[in-house]
Amino acid sequence: xxxxxxxxxxxxxxxxxxxxxxxxxxxxxxxxxxxxxxxxxxxxxxxxxxxxxxxxxxxxxxxxxxxxxxxxxxxxxxxxxxxxxxxxxxxxxxxxxxxxxxxxxxxxxxxxxxxxxxxxxxxxxxxxxxxxxxxxxxxxxxxxxxxxxxxxxxxxxxxxxxxxxxxxxxxxxxxxxxxxxxxxxxxxxxxxxxxxxxxxxxxxxxxxxxxxxxxxxxxxxxxxxxxxxxxxxxxxxxxxxxxxxxxxxxxxxxxxxxxxxxxxxxxxxxxxxxxxxxxxxxxxxxxxxxxxxxxxxxxxxxxxxxxxxxxxxxxxxxxxxxxxxxxxxxxxxxxxxx
Amino acid sequence: xxxxxxxxxxxxxxxxxxxxxxxxxxxxxxxxxxxxxxxxxxxxxxxxxxxxxxxxxxxxxxxxxxxxxxxxxxxxxxxxxxxxxxxxxxxxxxxxxxxxxxxxxxxxxxxxxxxxxxxxxxxxxxxxxxxxxxxxxxxxxxxxxxxxxxxxxxxxxxxxxxxxxxxxxxxxxxxxxxxxxxxxxxxxxxxxxxxxxxxxxxxxxxxxxxxxxxxxxxxxxxxxxxxxxxxxxxxxxxxxxxxxxxxxxxxxxxxxxxxxxxxxxxxxxxxxxxxxxxxxxxxxxxxxxxxxxxxxxxxxxxxxxxxxxxxxxxxxxxxxxxxxxxxxxxxxxxxxxx
Numbered sequence: 282x283x284x285x286x287x288x289x290x291x292x293x294x295x296x297x298x299x300x301x302x303x304x305x306x307x308x309x310x311x312x313x314x315x316x317x318x319x320x321x322x323x324x325x326x327x328x329x330x331x332x333x334x335x336x337x338x339x340x341x342x343x344x345x346x347x348x349x350x351x352x353x354x355x356x357x358x359x360x361x362x363x364x365x366x367x368x369x370x371x372x373x374x375x376x377x378x379x380x381x382x383x384x385x386x387x388x389x390x391x392x393x394x395x396x397x398x399x400x401x402x403x404x405x406x407x408x409x410x411x412x413x414x415x416x417x418x419x420x421x422x423x424x425x426x427x428x429x430x431x432x433x434x435x436x437x438x439x440x441x442x443x444x445x446x447x448x449x450x451x452x453x454x455x456x457x458x459x460x461x462x463x464x465x466x467x468x469x470x471x472x473x474x475x476x477x478x479x480x481x482x483x484x485x486x487x488x489x490x491x492x493x494x495x496x497x498x499x500x501x502x503x504x505x506x507x508x509x510x511x512x513x514x515x516x517x518x519x520x521x522x523x524x525x526x527x528x529x530x531x532x533x534x535x536x537x538x539x540x541x542x543x544x545x546x547x548x549x550x551x552x553x554x555x556x557x558x559x560x561x562x563x564x565x566x567x568x569x570x571x572x573x574x575x576x577x578x579x580x581x582x583x584x585x586x587x588x589x590x591x592x593x594x595x596x597x598x599x600x601x602x603x604x605x606x607x608x609x610x611x612x613x614x615x616x617x618x619x
Numbered sequence: 620x621x622x623x624x625x626x627x628x629x630x631x632x633x634x635x636x637x638x639x640x641x642x643x644x645x646x647x648x649x650x651x652x653x654x655x656x657x658x659x660x661x662x663x664x665x666x667x668x669x670x671x672x673x674x675x676x677x678x679x680x681x682x683x684x685x686x687x688x689x690x691x692x693x694x695x696x697x698x699x700x701x702x703x704x705x706x707x708x709x710x711x712x713x714x715x716x717x718x719x720x721x722x723x724x725x726x727x728x729x730x731x732x733x734x735x736x737x738x739x740x741x742x743x744x745x746x747x748x749x750x751x752x753x754x755x756x757x758x759x760x761x762x763x764x765x766x767x768x769x770x771x772x773x774x775x776x777x778x779x780x781x782x783x784x785x786x787x788x789x790x791x792x793x794x795x796x797x798x799x800x801x802x803x804x805x806x807x808x809x810x811x812x813x814x815x816x817x818x819x820x821x822x823x824x825x826x827x828x829x830x831x832x833x834x835x836x837x838x839x840x841x842x843x844x845x846x847x848x849x850x851x852x853x854x855x856x857x858x859x860x861x862x863x864x865x866x867x868x869x870x871x872x873x874x875x876x877x878x879x880x881x882x883x884x885x886x887x888x889x890x891x892x893x894x895x896x897x898x899x900x901x902x903x904x905x906x907x908x909x910x911x912x913x914x915x916x917x918x919x920x921x922x923x924x925x926x927x928x929x930x931x932x933x934x935x936x937x938x939x940x941x942x943x944x945x946x947x948x949x950x951x952x953x954x955x956x957x
Contacts, residue, residue: 282747283746283747283748285698285747285748285749289722291748334935334936334939335939335941360623365727368933368935369707369708369766369933369934369935370705370707370729370931370932370933370936371727371931372931372932372933372935372941375810375931375936375944376936376941376944378810379810379812379931380812381809381810382809383809384627384807384808385807385808385809385810385946386726386728386735386738386739386807387726387727387728387735387946388724388725389703389708389709389725389726389727390724390725391708397724397725400724401724401739404742404746404748405742407746408621408742408745408748409620409621409623410621410623410629410742410746411623428707428935469699469722469723469724470722470723471719471720471721472713472716472717472719472723474717474718593708593709593710593717594708595706595707595708595710596707597672597706597707597710597766598713598714601669601670601672601673603673603710603714606713606714606717608723608725
């Protein structure tokens with residue numbers, strides 16, 4: 282029996298396995314510290330297409346194709362795809378997936394989307410609704426800056442609290458077939474709003490949601506931070522990390538030894554000038570699909586809590602004076618192999 | 620045992636019940652033929668807020684509050700909310716739900732979102748992951764025109780194929796408690812792209828997706844159109860309806876006697892000058908939550924297929940010359956009472 286745990290969590294009786302993953306990224310990510318963990322690095326920011334948006338769609342497409350290829354499955358064996366990105370009306374996902382002919386659930390959780398997709402995908406497998414599902418999330422520096430901030434040609438200055446949107450897409454095949462690496466459970470986030478109004482400081486906007494999610498996960502499962510080898514946030518960056526650690530400390534949990542942030546790991550700020558770190562749906566998706574999965578495969582880590590975080594804003598809400606609420610989705614991933 | 624049916628469908632062993640629904644709409648919808656079926660009609664297009672977007676968020680909030688109130692539940696008894704709207708980065712849902720403190724899955728399926736939410740909500744209940752979930756979708760004429768088309772102040776001419784975005788939000792409480800009206804199964808749509816490039820003719824863009832979904836539903840369940848009392852599309856409008864009927868005829872199904880389109884029903888074009896009909900996530904959501912539910916309650920209809928349809932475009936994808944693909948989600952709703 283799948284179990285409801287506490288207020289916001291589920292534990293699966295037969296944990297879905299992560300059959301394969303794929304991470305495809307752009308040039309800058311391919312020059313960063315995690316370069317050896319990505320499946321494909323594209324030098325051309327539009328992947329030979331006409332626009333950044335079409336390039337991002339191609340990233341989605343390539344990530345899906347690669348994940349399916351690595352799983353050894355045929356496309357027809359995948360019953361659902363759960364997909365999302367940052368662009369208005371999810372155009373990166375739509376045009377990246379439109380020729381795949383797989384039933385689609387479109388998701389928006391800002392940069393938490395990789396977690397939202399894994400959560401719903403795992404729920405779908407564990408309920409017996411599908412033998413395999415595909416989940417995918419993407420972002421692109423060019424399309425995101427164009428949509429959320431300034432035209433790249435304008436060459437605006439970036440405050441040190443700003444993050445750099447990752448160009449990349451991470452895809453995951455979840456399955457009811459046994460596998461070493463499984464999704465044991467999930468914790469689903471609520472919207473958390475601390476009233477942050479600085480769109481150049483997404484880390485501060487998202488950290489309270491990450492803290493609330495991690496707190497709730499530990500409460501719901503009655504675990505300590507040290508029950509995890511890593512607690513992995515998506516893209517808080519350096520500024521957000523400090524806030525997260527402090528908020529959890531204030532609530533009785535010290536996660537300093539376990540915490541890792543994909544946004545901090547993916548670039549080398551000293552060389553790459555990325556300020557607070559990487560961000561975007563693609564940031565946590567490619568870091569999870571590449572680096573974290575490898576650490577789990579080699580059993581350097583045996584249990585991680587993956588917590589992608591999203592900042593819920595648009596230029597419209599921001600310009601109308603609204604705050605930037607955050608949300609986070611938590612996924613418990615384990616290596617259960619012998 | 621929940622059953623996978625055919626290529627794209629599920630049939631639930633214990634069909635989740637629709638415990639309550641709420642439909643809140645704007646002035647124009649309140650002057651239309653379905654006026655008596657809505658729970659609340661707001662005369663003020665911003666509901667006393669500062670902008671259309673904030674007004675739409677208030678619609679979402681009011682629909683949720685009303686649905687919870689009608690269910691007799693406390694907010695704390697609802698484990699998840701599945702929500703979406705048309706605005707970039709789902710700001711209507713975010714700011715409408717942010718104070719509710721319910722774990723959230725944000726969805727984007729364009730105008731099919733009401734169906735996507737009911738599908739995932741029903742899957743969640745039927746799997747035992749929650750006792751109750753809330754699903755909600757919204758749209759607003761002012762915020763949608765501003766985002767997708769022209770400034771209202773410009774007073775552009777509208778071609779006869781254009782639809783009128785419904786100002787409204789429909790909310791549904793699904794439950795594992797027994798109830799007369801249940802979700803028996805679902806059919807999940809793929810992206811269908813016939814290459815339509817006219818953003819003023821959404822009906823034509825979405826009709827192929829609706830036809831494919833209805834065809835697949837009838838195939839997966841091995842049913843005839845007459846096994847349904849109504850097959851209810853979301854917002855194809857008059858132009859899309861003609862295409863839908865023809866496409867299904869070409870594939871061996873005549874649904875003329877069963878077909879109804881929420882977009883055609885919600886306004887009286889002779890009086891209200893709405894051209895092809897109503898559209899938007901809110902169109903199918905409020906028509907389902909109000910009018911269709913009443914027909915099911917009174918057993919005038921006993922089984923309907925609800926098929927909200929979405930046009931997958933943004934102004935960016937459209938201006939970059941992309942086509943407008945469509946998607947549809949199918950929900951089988953029955954009155955099983957005695």
